[in-house]
Amino acid sequence: MRIAVLGTGALGCVFAARLAGQAEVWMLGTWAEGVAAVQRDGVRVHEMDGATWQARVNAAVDPAQVPSADVALLLVKSYQTDRAAAWAAQVLAPAGFAVTLQNGLDNGPRLAAAVGAARAAVGVTFEGATLLGPGQVRHAGRGPIHIGARPEVAGRVAAFVDLLRRAGFAAEVVSGGAAEENVILSGSERRDPLHGQDSEESPQHGRDSSLESRCGAPWAADPLRVTAQQTAIAKSAIDGILWGKAVVNAAINPLTALWRVPNGELLASADRRALLAALAKEAAAVAVARGVVLPYPDPVARVEEVCRATAANHSSMLQDVERGRPTEIDSINGVIVAEGRRLGAPTPVNETVWRLVRGSG
Numbered sequence: 001m002r003i004a005v006l007g008t009g010a011l012g013c014v015f016a017a018r019l020a021g022q023a024e025v026w027m028l029g030t031w032a033e034g035v036a037a038v039q040r041d042g043v044r045v046h047e048m049d050g051a052t053w054q055a056r057v058n059a060a061v062d063p064a065q066v067p068s069a070d071v072a073l074l075l076v077k078s079y080q081t082d083r084a085a086a087w088a089a090q091v092l093a094p095a096g097f098a099v100t101l102q103n104g105l106d107n108g109p110r111l112a113a114a115v116g117a118a119r120a121a122v123g124v125t126f127e128g129a130t131l132l133g134p135g136q137v138r139h140a141g142r143g144p145i146h147i148g149a150r151p152e153v154a155g156r157v158a159a160f161v162d163l164l165r166r167a168g169f170a171a172e173v174v175s176g177g178a179a180e181e182n183v184i185l186s187g188s189e190r191r192d193p194l195h196g197q198d199s200e201e202s203p204q205h206g207r208d209s210s211l212e213s214r215c216g217a218p219w220a221a222d223p224l225r226v227t228a229q230q231t232a233i234a235k236s237a238i239d240g241i242l243w244g245k246a247v248v249n250a251a252i253n254p255l256t257a258l259w260r261v262p263n264g265e266l267l268a269s270a271d272r273r274a275l276l277a278a279l280a281k282e283a284a285a286v287a288v289a290r291g292v293v294l295p296y297p298d299p300v301a302r303v304e305e306v307c308r309a310t311a312a313n314h315s316s317m318l319q320d321v322e323r324g325r326p327t328e329i330d331s332i333n334g335v336i337v338a339e340g341r342r343l344g345a346p347t348p349v350n351e352t353v354w355r356l357v358r359g360s361g
Contacts, residue, residue, distance in 0.1 A: 001163060002026070004069035004091045006084040007076040008034040008059070010129035011101070013137040015075060017043040017055035018167040026066045027059040028087060029076075035059045037135030046138045068093035071160050074111065077320075078104035078331035085114035092119065097153045099160070101125040101145065103316065104331025105246050105339075121157055122176075123147035124241045127169070128313075140313075145169050148176035148238030176236020243287040244295040244302075250333050251279040251303045253317035254353040257327065258360070260318065264311025267304060276303055278349040283336050289343040321360070329357040 001023040005016040008029030016027050020043075027038055038059035046052050060066050072088035074081065081102065088098040092115060099121040100107040112120040126143025145164060149157040157173055164171035255266055255275060266272050277300045284299040296302040320327045333354040340347035 001071065001159070002067060002069045002093075003163075004028055004066055004072045004088070006072060006074050006087055007080075008038065008135075009075065009077075010131040010137050011125070011127060012075040013038075013043045013131065013135065014045065014127060014129045014139055015073060015101075016057045017045050017053075017137075018169065019163065020055040020057050022163050022167045025057050026069065026091075027057055028061070028063060028066055028091070029059075030061060030083075031134075032061055034134040035061050037133075041135055044136045046132065046136070048139060048141070063087045063090045066091045068096070070096045070156075072096065072098040072115075074098065074100040074102055074107070076102065077326070078102055078107055078328040079326050081107045081110045081331075082114075085111045089114045095156070097121055097156055099123050099147055099157070101147075103245075103249060104328050105242065105335040106331050118150065118152040121147055121149065121153060122238055122242065124238065124245055126245070142170070145171040146174045146238060146241050147171065148236055149173045150176075174237040174241065176238040240293045240295050243290075243292045246332055246336070247280055247283040247287060247294065247299050248303050248306050249315075250283040250336055250350060251276050251299075252307060253315045254329060254333055254357050255279070256315040257317040257321045257329075257357055258353065260322070262311065262318075263307045263313050263315060266307050273304070275349065275353075276300075276307070279303075279333075279353065282340070282345075282347045282350050283333075286336050286340045286343065286345045286347060289345045290339065317357070321357075327357055329354055333357075 003019050003023050003025045005012050005019070005025060005027045006029070008027055008031045012027060012029070016025050016038075019025050027035065029035055038057055042054050042056040044052060044054045069091045070093055072092050074084050074088065076084045081100070085098070088111065092098060097119045098111055098115045100111050101123045108120065108122040123146060125145045126141075127145070128139075128141030128143065130138045130140050132138055147157055147161060154173070161171045161173050252263055252266060255272070256263060259265070259272075266276050280299040280303045284294060287294055314322075317327045317329065333350045337347045337351045337354055339345075340350070
């Protein structure tokens with residue numbers, strides 16, 4: 001199997017290095033320094049226990065240099081999805097498929113628009129990593145990987161998941177994977193979710209981190225109790241996992257970015273906890289209105305649990321702001337605001353922090 005890993009950031013390096021022991025792997029990205037380092041030295045991974053190892057990986061900045069791939073794995077920032085999706089369409093073999101494991105809620109339809117819905121799969125990863133330098137990464141946290149499989153690609157997705165397991169990942173196939181159903185915003189341009197304004201896109205030059213893990217109870221907390229009708233029209237399992245992660249990201253990431261604090265500091269005062277809770281409740285209400293069954297019973301408790309478990313961590317959005325890079329705010333809180341308006345679920349706190357983060361960029 002030949003895998004094209006689209007993205008040369010932290011998670012791109014971790015996945016490429018681990019998969020290189022099981023398949024032919026090509027990394028594709030716009031960061032020339034990172035690509036050059038991988039071409040010269042491979043990827044060096046620093047594990048949590050202090051162990052360090054290196055993997056030889058092919059790398060390119062031009063998709064024309066990448067041989068036809070069986071799988072294109074998108075691991076770029078959400079504001080880079082359109083370019084990465086176009087690359088996926090270019091490098092995929094006729095029977096190949098593409099899967100997004102990115103943060104955010106609007107990557108699936110954008111990928112499907114580029115490669116075709118029948119060749120697009122939506123996944124969620126809870127792996128964590130920090131880029132130490134070009135081609136060097138610290139594997140900062142282990143977590144599950146869930147990939148939704150459409151009937152058209154179910155067999156190929158299962159084969160890829162088996163490859164991920166052999167590479168040391170805790171991966172599984174879950175129901176769903178209809179990319180156009182799993183996310184809201186689509187199109188070839190990044191736009192203001194409310195007013196259609198274009199936003200900037202820039203090359204990936206930094207670190208990715210994925211902090212959250214999920215628990216496994218159905219969503220049933222007052223005052224957002226799931227009705228029988230909502231349960232009947234509930235989205236696929238991957239949709240629940242995707243939104244479950246997004247609710248946590250929507251609460252933690254923008255506040256850490258605005259206040260320049262690690263995750264644990266969000267629990268340091270009553271005012272901070274109140275805003276954290278309001279963001280989580282609004283996002284969960286939108287998910288429920290959409291018919292999504294979240295993978296935990298109480299969004300506020302889940303968000304606070306993640307803050308405690310990752311107290312010293314700097315969210316990916318905080319890292320982006322600290323380095324003067326674009327953030328993924330549009331694909332997280334921006335989508336929640338837009339979908340809330342469509343469904344009649346008010347999101348005033350999410351809209352405020354969305355505008356504050358956008359305005360500070």
